[in-house]
């Protein structure tokens with residue numbers, strides 16, 4: 351308790367009041383107080399004993415004021431022990447994946463997936479989450495992972511499969527990540543086939559939880575899980591994808607469709623981003639409703655437009671609405687682009703495009719240093735992009751960006767010269783770089 355008092359980040363204390371009332375510990379009364387006195391009896395001289403007693407009493411008083419567990423409020427010791435183990439594990443491991451700052455309707459979406467898993471609990475359960483980009487598949491998959499992952503010793507959440515599997519090396523990297531997550535081992539993998547063979551051997555008959563996020567080809571699932579039917583009973587495999595056909599080919603047990611947000615959910619999410627409250631500010635109700643109508647229940651669009659309009663004047667809101675009016679309904683990227691176009695200076699635009707092309711998944715401090723070296727004032731620039739929901743900071747300080755936003759940024763670079771990569775401000779595909787350098791374009 352002393353250490354905790356002198357250090358804000360000091361050790362975590364969880365008091366457990368085992369057959370004793372917290373108020374008795376706080377006041378050290380009755381038998382508890384007598385026992386405490388008795389323990390110190392052997393300490394000499396008296397001055398030292400009194401000093402120790404004072405310290406202990408103070409610590410007990412503080413501990414009793416921290417919320418903990420009182421055994422009398424549990425139906426059985428079993429329940430108490432389970433609760434303690436759960437909570438301590440949660441505190442020391444923090445294996446939870448960050449989802450989103452302002453979740454809306456997430457619990458019910460997670461529960462829908464959870465129920466289909468529960469229905470299959472005695473066998474291997476393969477569940478697909480399907481829906482268009484930006485609807486919340488990854489967010490829901492993280493939610494379900496957070497809900498159930500502690501029941502699995504072997505578990506892994508593989509993100510960014512679409513992007514990483516653009517190359518063979520990417521496949522191998524993900525195979526290594528999977529083995530490392532599941533079994534805490536570092537494997538040398540020479541090619542995709544040998545990686546699959548190692549994985550197959552290791553996971554066969556094991557109870558595992560594997561989430562494969564944003565799968566674009568059936569072969570990605572095969573490369574990462576071999577034959578899912580060989581997994582141990584009680585295993586759960588969750589696949590998220592924009593392509594329902596993949597789920598049919600994989601013969602998943604159940605497909606959960608990611609639904610658009612309804613009007614109320616959209617308005618709430620929008621309000622959290624635009625006003626930092628659950629509903630619109632007075633005088634902004636109608637404007638908010640109008641903007642939300644253009645988002646088509648797509649949380650990504652709601653989030654980006656809401657963040658863009660945060661602390662803006664009514665005139666600025668009206669100008670956004672007049673731009674939205676002209677954008678066809680299904681042109682999500684055009685809607686997201688309003689936020690990019692609204693960046694006030696070129697350095698912020700440059701930072702955004704640089705991150706889109708080169709720095710997704712890289713450490714924030716590392717990127718800041720490089721961009722500062724280019725004279726781009728990256729500390730403030732990155733902070734503004736995060737405020738606008740164009741950029742996120744994920745686990746381990748890594749920069750993350752939604753792939754539809756990334757594609758929007760890359761398209762801005764590409765459209766400067768569709769035919770001739772040599773004229774573009776940035777090149778991110780190895781082949782383009784090679785062509786430009788060898789052909790001297």
Ligand SMILES: Nc1ncnc2c1ncn2[C@@H]1O[C@H](COP(=O)(O)OP(=O)(O)OP(=O)(O)O)[C@@H](O)[C@H]1O
Nearest residue numbers: 450452453454456483484485486487488489649650
């Ligand atoms: N229930 C929700 N509450 C609040 N925000 C949400 C919710 N679901 C999704 N979002 C937000 O919407 C954005 C898009 O969600 P997400 O990345 O999960 O979509 P996705 O379906 O996985 O898209 P893609 O197919 O492009 O991978 C995220 O930034 C997320 O924060």
Ligand SMILES: [Mg+2]
Nearest residue numbers: 487488489564
């Ligand atoms: Mg996703």
